Amino acid sequence: MITVLHYLVVSFMLFGIGVLGVLLRRNLLILLMSVELMLNGGNLALIAFSRAHGESSGQGIAVFVITVAAAEAAVGLALVLALFRHRGKVNADEFRELKG
Amino acid sequence: MAEALLFYVFGSLAVLLALLVVALKNPIHSAVALIGNLFLVAGLFAMLDAHFLAAIQVLVYAGAILVLFLFVIMLLNLQDGELGAAQRTPIKWLAAVAVLGSGTVGIVLLLHQPAYGLGTIPEGFGTIEAIGRLLFGRYLLPFEAASIILLSAILGAVAIAKRELW
Numbered sequence: 001m002i003t004v005l006h007y008l009v010v011s012f013m014l015f016g017i018g019v020l021g022v023l024l025r026r027n028l029l030i031l032l033m034s035v036e037l038m039l040n041g042g043n044l045a046l047i048a049f050s051r052a053h054g055e056s057s058g059q060g061i062a063v064f065v066i067t068v069a070a071a072e073a074a075v076g077l078a079l080v081l082a083l084f085r086h087r088g089k090v091n092a093d094e095f096r097e098l099k100g
Numbered sequence: 101m102a103e104a105l106l107f108y109v110f111g112s113l114a115v116l117l118a119l120l121v122v123a124l125k126n127p128i129h130s131a132v133a134l135i136g137n138l139f140l141v142a143g144l145f146a147m148l149d150a151h152f153l154a155a156i157q158v159l160v161y162a163g164a165i166l167v168l169f170l171f172v173i174m175l176l177n178l179q180d181g182e183l184g185a186a187q188r189t190p191i192k193w194l195a196a197v198a199v200l201g202s203g204t205v206g207i208v209l210l211l212h213q214p215a216y217g218l219g220t221i222p223e224g225f226g227t228i229e230a231i232g233r234l235l236f237g238r239y240l241l242p243f244e245a246a247s248i249i250l251l252s253a254i255l256g257a258v259a260i261a262k263r264e265l266w
Contacts (some may be wrong), residue, residue: 001102002107002218003103003216003217003218004212004216005210005211006107006111007107007111007144007148008210009207009210009211010111010114010144012203012206012207012210013115013118013120013203013207014114014115014137014141014191015203016123016199016200016203017115017119017121018118018122019199020122020196020199020200021121021122023192023195023196023199024122024170024192024196027127027153027229029130029131029169029172029176030121030122030127030129030130032130032169033121033127033134033169034121034167035123035129036134036161037118037121037134037137038138040141040161042169043141043145043153043157044141044144045148046146047111047145047148047153048148049192050148050150050218051149051150051218051225052218052219053219054218054219054221054222054225056225056226056230056231056234057234057238057255059123059150059152059153059226059229059230059231059234059236059238060234060238061239061240062150062153062245063153063156063231063235064239064242064243066156066157066160066161067246068246068249068251069165070160070164070165071249071252071253072248072253073165073168073169074137074168074253074256074257075253075256076252076261077168077169077172077207077253077257077261078256078258078260079156079260080172080176080252081172081175081176081261082260082261083234084176085263088228090178092103100163
């Protein structure tokens, strides 16, 4: 039988893979995609719990998470474009002006 | 039985495609893998009776956000040299091992929880009507705040990406 724990394990794995992508990849585009993966894992957990408790609130919050993901992708991609235009690079290790 | 089969197919393929997103070198390949991953997660949403969310996932995520990603990737038209060499310092590997370790511990702990089934759901769960009543009722204030977030994101994206703003 498939329980809510099965869905939570998948959600955990998606989130963990997203964290790994943010840690190990240096391409800004793939960094942003990894953040989308993490948000997606969070959404899956919200909806699994919403289903387990028969309560729609989790789905309402998931709608807001998708909204924030859309806003984040738009601003993030605009930043990538601006950085590429100024420097011709999309490698996160190249941008270290703010490092103390 | 069919439910378990569908879950294992969707879940394992979703995790596999997520790994591909992180592992593939070419951003376009990663984006295509991410589209597949989002579709499979939408399938999982549908299995959890969140039909409206599954539709939103396909429309907004796979339809709009990923198209934005593909646009930017093709606009940049990256050559191999422009990516620069990856700097894999020991601290990054340490962080990765820590994430993998804590993730494994978390999953093992999860699997030792008493499993409770998905139970029964009220009439009309996950339909547009249920979500709509929620968004325009209990979550009215966050809903309006979301519109402000989207507006500021639009303005911010244009202001950041425009070559000469004034």
